[in-house]
Amino acid sequence: MTRPDLSKTSAPAPGAGTPVLEVDDLHVEFRTRSGVVNAVNGVSYTLAAGETLAILGESGSGKSVSAQAIMGILDSPPAVITGGGIFFEGKDLLTQPAEEQRKVRGPGISMIFQDALSSLNPVYSVGFQIGEMFRAHRGTSRKEAKKKAVELMDRVRIPGAAARVDDYPHQFSGGMRQRVMIAMAIALDPRVLIADEPTTALDVTVQAQVMDLLKDLQRDTGMGLVLITHDLGVVNEVADEVAVMYAGKIVERGTVDDVFTDAAHPYTDGLMSSIPQLEAKGGRLTPIVGQPPNLAAIPSGCPFHPRCSRRRIGAEAAPGRDCAADVPPLRLVVPGREAACHYSEEVLGV
Amino acid sequence: MSDDSDGSTGATAASLPTTAAGETLLEVRDLRKHFPLTQGIVFRRTIGHVRAVDGVNLTLRRKETVGLVGESGCGKSTVSKLLVALEKPTSGSILYKGRDVAKMSGRALKAYRREVQIIFQDPYASLNPRMTVGDIVAEGWAVHADVAPRKGRLQRTQELLDRVGLNPDYVNRYPHQFSGGQRQRIGIARALALRPEIIVCDEPVSALDVSVQAQVVNLLEDLQDEFGLSYLFIAHDLSVVRHISDRVAVMYLGSIVEEGTDEQVYASPSHPYTQALLSSVPLHEPALRGQKDRILLQGDVPSPADPPSGCRFRTRCWKAQDVCAVEPPALVDRGQGHPSACHFAEARRVVPLEEGR
């Protein structure tokens, strides 16, 4: 596997440094009894230090699967990475031996999950579990590890950290458990943090606290943050760049300001107009018709075309741009913006 | 359907704010539900109570949608279970067309259960995996045989499926063959089958994908117009609640802290909790980013087994004073035009004004 050509990847985010994580044309499929499910079909993105990239998608879009592939925690079988590369600081993780990969995952890239309760072991104290990171990766002594655990719990703003270090996960509330998870994830100062729906299970008031914490930690450490979510509001308030996923592919990518103000892909556009506003009652909602796609039988051509109001098929379509037959590539539509739609210019009105 | 009801309750509700004029169908007065906390297996002893619902007042009129918002553990789901008589209230009353549901039994309770239906949050758990869609939708008729004559039930089932946007040919399919949004439509068809007056919607769109949520919200709105339904819409998503509701009640730790029309509650919230809640909702318009009033609450919701004295919210409130620990604030209009359960209620715009799409 060679290094991907950087020129074709997205425009750098404001204030972006050198890329720390590059995903190049990643393919993941699930080989199940009843057939092959194409969960991720060619996903590419780069993440610079200090940058926040949001991966926005609904269930079945492949957003979580791609993150699991990066972390090497796919259930395989049935999952198989069938192509592409995952480059951390220039080195392809997928071509390295398992031992090397383990050295990256944890100190280099770490991840937090949506369900903090099931991600923590109920029979060990949270302090022990945070300290485990130091003992396992750095061979720190028990006493020293505990001291570091208290420091970290302080850093993620768990009140009374010194007193709570010996408490067990069930003694914490949902928001506090998520903080414990974050403490474990940042323990070894990773360069990249992948947050998979970190606040979905939390209430909005607690969500606001946790997102605030993540943003502050990122500012302090300069790590890159990949935020996987289905919540457009969270993306808008936290991320610099956004990649919208549908049926295992990125269908639109650009800065959050651009994409959310004026979408270039009909799917993004549909999402924006289907959610009600908080600041006004608004009229009737405009939903996207139909159901999310079946990943075992992804529609031909553009995977979104059966639900798309702008699709052009057969005689209506421009040559080579038939939505039902020709797969639209992710292409640069206007500077800083890529979209996988044959008619993005029309959607944008440029 | 019986349109005529005991009109005596209409007067008591007249003082509450309203936009939709209709007779009062449901009136909840000082509703409480305390679950005992027990210890021991053979000899259980009660060591305390979880005050899941602790003094809720609500009024629901015909063809009206009342939104009930609150965070997890505030007791909103227990309210829904009390309303459909799945739980018995500890005290207080639920008056349906003037009659107390807790005192109903036999025929009256059965009739109530026909007229008040529920839609659940989880489209995966709320349908029996071993029943066909047709059986699920038609089950109500097996219990309430008078609603639909035995002959022609299949046709009516198919009409209902068609009405909620599903292919009528799917009657013989099983729930697992459908996606989340479609399953939720099956749940709606099941509720509709009994031609109810009221549907309690317990987080009906929370488990659905964003693109599908709007479909279900629109469907619920259409059905309301077509069948003259009244909804109690329980959710934690404040945007959805605003969109669908005529009136909104905000719940915190077992009781309602603020109530009013959607405009009153969202544009001029006067209870600190409502303000904090609204402030925490992330907005999806880049133009509005950073325009919100930032109120970051500290700490977690106290345990409903041991709620704070006086005002429930005082432990997290920036306005709290000595009086708050002593005197529980009543839910009354404090000069804001709508009721607020705060001693220091004061309208404050938290959410920025609409910019238009």
Add this chain to the structure above:
Amino acid sequence: MTDQQQADLRHDEMEAGTTTGLASPSVDVTDARQNSLWSDAWGHLRRNPLFWIGAVLGLVFLLVAVFPQVFARGADPRSCSLSNSQQAPSADHWFGFDQQGCDYLANVVYGARNSLLIGLLAVLVVLVLGVVVGAVSGFYGGLTDTVLSRLTDVFYAVPFVLGAIVVLQSGVIGRGVVAVAIALAAFGWMTAMRLVRSQVIAVKSGDYVAAARAMGASNGRILVRHILPNAVAPVLVYTTITIGVLIAAEATLTFLGVGLQRPAISWGLQIDAGQSLLRTAPHLVLFPSIVLTLTVMAFIMMGDALRDALDPRQRG
């Protein structure tokens, strides 16, 4: 959203393609007929070869049990000649002779009736006791559950065989086939009860049960339509395996002198008697063991097929 839903959503994300099949719906035109779980299950069973193998095997053994004379090739299991003792199988006597010099094929064939009767009868009692006690205990909960669960524990505390010995020794219900079956079932139903009880408790908190209750459905309807169909699968599998255990347990009782006694004929008796001659005449253990295994396999295959048929998610 609760954790459970999140898990489901994630699960859905993985399985989205494999289960929904909605992108290309194959519309089956309704023929003015409403399918039910049972009719669909039968339709599925009919297409399951495993079920047919099991059913044919089971039917053969059933015929053997009812009309042993047809299958014994004219031999009488009780006309024996010691001169033939322990003779190996031959063209005329397929299963050879036992220690008494009786035709062993005839013995095995005539043993089917007692063994099957004991196995089926005992398993039926286990199933009924297990499902009824488990369902009532799990569904009603509270004091009912406490009393029934403790009662089950009492039975658990008595070793299976010891309990059966006490019952049979007391002579209250005699020493015949029915008595042995009841004695075995009386101390073998507890696991089935536990299985049903835990399933019922898991299922009854489901939203669809709440939906039925909110609709005004009676307890009976909820149990029969919603809870039991979703709770019986594990116990079905368990009981099909138990048939073999029960038939074999009958042999243990015989060995201890409280089960069926000669001149009664059963596979248990034969395996038991053959054990001591394993080295000189292995066929005495081999043949009854083979038919016992085949019988158990027949029921396991049918039970497995039935479980799959009753779970719409397992169907193609």
